[in-house]
Amino acid sequence: MKPDYGQFVPELPDIMKSLEQFYMVTRTDGEGSITYTNKNFLEISKWTPKRVIGRTLWQMFPETDASQKQAHVIWDCVIAGTTWSGTVEKITRDGEPYFVNMIAIPIMPTEEEPFSATFLELNITEDIQLRDQLQQIAFIDYETGLMSRYKLEKTVNDFIEEGKHFSFVFITIDHYYTLKDLQSSESKIELIKSFSNRLKRYFQDNLIARIGVNEFIVLTAFGEWYVQGFLLFLEQQPIYIDNIAIPISVSGGVVRYPEDQKTYNHLMKAALIATKDVIEHGGGKISSLTPESHKVLNRRAIIDQKMFTALDHNNLQVVYQPQFDLASGKVTLYEALVRWEDNDLGMIMPDELIPIAEENGLIHDIGAFVLEEAATLAAHWNRKDRHASISVNTSVREFSNTQMKDKVIDILNETKCPASCIQLEITEKFAFQAEEESSIILQMKELQDAGIQFALDDFGTGYASFRYMQHLPITKVKIDKLFVNSLTTQPKTQQLVEGMIRFSKSMGLYVIAEGVETKEQYNLLEKMGVDAIQGYYIGMPVTSDDIKFEVIK
Ligand code: C2E
Ligand code: CA
Ligand code: CA
Numbered sequence: 001m002k003p004d005y006g007q008f009v010p011e012l013p014d015i016m017k018s019l020e021q022f023y024m025v026t027r028t029d030g031e032g033s034i035t036y037t038n039k040n041f042l043e044i045s046k047w048t049p050k051r052v053i054g055r056t057l058w059q060m061f062p063e064t065d066a067s068q069k070q071a072h073v074i075w076d077c078v079i080a081g082t083t084w085s086g087t088v089e090k091i092t093r094d095g096e097p098y099f100v101n102m103i104a105i106p107i108m109p110t111e112e113e114p115f116s117a118t119f120l121e122l123n124i125t126e127d128i129q130l131r132d133q134l135q136q137i138a139f140i141d142y143e144t145g146l147m148s149r150y151k152l153e154k155t156v157n158d159f160i161e162e163g164k165h166f167s168f169v170f171i172t173i174d175h176y177y178t179l180k181d182l183q184s185s186e187s188k189i190e191l192i193k194s195f196s197n198r199l200k201r202y203f204q205d206n207l208i209a210r211i212g213v214n215e216f217i218v219l220t221a222f223g224e225w226y227v228q229g230f231l232l233f234l235e236q237q238p239i240y241i242d243n244i245a246i247p248i249s250v251s252g253g254v255v256r257y258p259e260d261q262k263t264y265n266h267l268m269k270a271a272l273i274a275t276k277d278v279i280e281h282g283g284g285k286i287s288s289l290t291p292e293s294h295k296v297l298n299r300r301a302i303i304d305q306k307m308f309t310a311l312d313h314n315n316l317q318v319v320y321q322p323q324f325d326l327a328s329g330k331v332t333l334y335e336a337l338v339r340w341e342d343n344d345l346g347m348i349m350p351d352e353l354i355p356i357a358e359e360n361g362l363i364h365d366i367g368a369f370v371l372e373e374a375a376t377l378a379a380h381w382n383r384k385d386r387h388a389s390i391s392v393n394t395s396v397r398e399f400s401n402t403q404m405k406d407k408v409i410d411i412l413n414e415t416k417c418p419a420s421c422i423q424l425e426i427t428e429k430f431a432f433q434a435e436e437e438s439s440i441i442l443q444m445k446e447l448q449d450a451g452i453q454f455a456l457d458d459f460g461t462g463y464a465s466f467r468y469m470q471h472l473p474i475t476k477v478k479i480d481k482l483f484v485n486s487l488t489t490q491p492k493t494q495q496l497v498e499g500m501i502r503f504s505k506s507m508g509l510y511v512i513a514e515g516v517e518t519k520e521q522y523n524l525l526e527k528m529g530v531d532a533i534q535g536y537y538i539g540m541p542v543t544s545d546d547i548k549f550e551v552i553k
Pocket of ligand 3: 457458478480481514
C-alpha cells in the first residue's frame with residue numbers, strides 16, 4: 001500500500017522523468033548488476049543498451065585499486081540503505097576516463113519489488129579538466145616551460161621533508177631592463193627563452209624554476225663550483241637575437257640546505273641577499289653568502305625565534321621622546337618608541353625588530369603592548385593634569401587587520417585613556433598601501449571621529465607624499481631627520497624643507513621637524529615656521545620614570 005501524501009505531490013515516476021532529462025541514470029539490482037540506463041548515460045559512456053545491461057557497477061569504474069575501493073564503499077553504503085554522494089572517476093566503454101558527481105540512492109524492497117539502486121550522475125569532466133589545466137598553468141611558466149614559483153615552493157618543501165641536501169641557487173640576468181639591442185618585447189621574450197634553454201642544457205636533470213621576469217632558481221645536489229660552471233658555459237654558448245650576439249652576464253647566490261637555512265622562505269631570502277651582495281660588487285658572479293650576510297641572517301633568525309618569548313616574559317620596554325611645541329613653549333607630546341633588551345643579543349632597536357615582527361606577525365602583539373603602555377601613562381598624566389599626549393607608531397600590517405580600530409578603542413577603554421591623549425603615526429609605506437585597501441582609510445576615519453589624531457611620519461622620503469596628504473585623515477606631518485641632517489650644510493635641502501613646510505601649512509597641517517640635534521638646526525627651523533621640534537637637542541628617548549616635565553628650551 002502506498003501512503004497517501006495528498007494530490008499535489010508528484011508521483012515517483014514523474015520525478016524520475018524530470019531527473020532523467022538532466023542526469024545520467026543507471027539502475028542496478030541487489031547484486032549490483034545493471035538493469036537500466038538512460039540516453040544521457042549511454043551518450044557519455046559510449047555503451048549500447050544491449051552490451052551494458054547485465055554488467056556490474058564495478059565494471060563502470062577504472063580498474064585501479066583506488067577506484068575499485070571507492071565503488072565498494074558506494075555499494076556498501078547503498079546496500080545498507082543509505083544514500084551516497086560525491087565525485088567519482090568512471091570509464092567509458094573505450095576505457096576513456098570521465099568524471100561525475102554521483103548520487104547513489106537505495107530503493108528499499110517492497111512486497112512487489114525487490115531491492116534496487118538508482119545512480120544519478122552529472123558529467124563534470126570539463127570542470128575537472130579545466131581545474132587540471134589551471135593547476136598546470138600555475139605550476140608551469142608558460143613562456144619557458146620551467147617550474148613556476150608555486151611549484152618550486154612545493155618541490156622545496158618536498159625535498160626538505162624527504163631529508164635531501166641541496167643547493168638553492170638564485171640566478172638573475174644583469175641589467176636586463178637596459179640591455180641594448182633588445183627594445184621590442186618579442187626580443188625580450190626570445191632572450192628569456194634562449195636563456196632558459198641554456199639553463200636546461202647546463203643544469204640538465206636538476207630542477208629549474210622561473211620566479212620573476214629575469215629571475216630563476218636552480219635546485220641541485222652539487223655545490224658552488226658546479227653552479228659557477230654555468231658562467232663559462234654561457235660565455236661559450238652566446239645567445240643570438242636577430243643574428244646579433246647578446247652579451248649577457250648573470251649574478252647569483254648559492255645557499256645550502258640544511259647547512260645555511262632551514263625553510264623555503266629563509267632559503268629564498270638568503271639566496272636573494274647573496275645575489276644582492278654580488279650585484280653590489282659589480283655583478284657577473286655566482287657566490288655563496290658572505291660571512292657578514294651569514295651573520296646578519298643568523299642574528300635575524302635568532303631574533304625571530306626569541307621574539308615570541310620576549311613578549312611572554314615582558315622583556316619589551318617603551319621609551320618616550322619629547323616633542324617641543326614652539327607656540328606654547330612647552331613639551332606637549334611624547335613619542336613612544338619600543339625597546340627590547342635581551343641578555344644574549346643586547347639592546348635590539350626598532351629598526352631591526354619591527355621588520356622581523358612585521359614578517360612573523362608579532363607586530364600586532366608588539367603594537368598592542370606599546371599602545372597599552374602609552375595609554376596607561378597618558379591616562380595617568382591626564383588624571384594628574386599634565387597636559388601632554390603620547391604618539392604611537394603603527395605599522396600598516398596592523399591596520400590591514402580589519403579589527404584594528406576595535407582593538408585600539410578597546411585598549412583606550414581598558415586603560416581609561418581619553419582618545420585625545422593618543423596620536424598615531426603612520427609612514428609613507430603605510431600611506432601607499434592605505435590607498436589600495438579602502439578598509440584601512442575607513443578604520444582611520446573612524447578612529448579620527450573617536451578623537452585620535454594621525455601624523456604622517458618620515459615625510460618626504462617616499463614618492464608621492466603630497467598625494468597621500470589629500471586622501472588620508474592626517475592633521476600633522478613629521479619632516480624626516482634625513483632632511484634635518486643636511487639642513488645647515490646643503491642650501492638645496494633648505495629650499496626643499498621650506499617648500500615642504502609651506503605646502504603642509506597651506507593644507508592646514510601641523511608641521512614637526514624630527515632628528516633636530518643642534519641649536520643651529522633648531523633656530524633655522526623655527527625661522528622657517530615649523531610648529532614643533534623633536535630630536536636629541538630637545539631630549540633623548542627615556543623611560544617614563546625619567547621624564548622631567550620641566551623640559552623647556
Ligand atoms: P621614527 O618614528 O622616525 O622614530 C624616530 C627615531 O629617530 C627613533 O629611533 C629615535 O630614537 C631616533 N631619533 C630621535 N631623535 C633623534 C636625533 O636627534 N638624531 C638621531 N640621529 N636620531 C634621533 P628608534 O627608536 O630606533 O626607532 C626607529 C623607528 O622604528 C622609528 O622611526 C619607528 O618608525 C619605528 N618604531 C619605533 N617604535 C615602534 C613601535 O612601537 N611600533 C612601530 N610600528 N614602529 C616603531
Ligand atoms: Ca615615528
Ligand atoms: Ca620618523
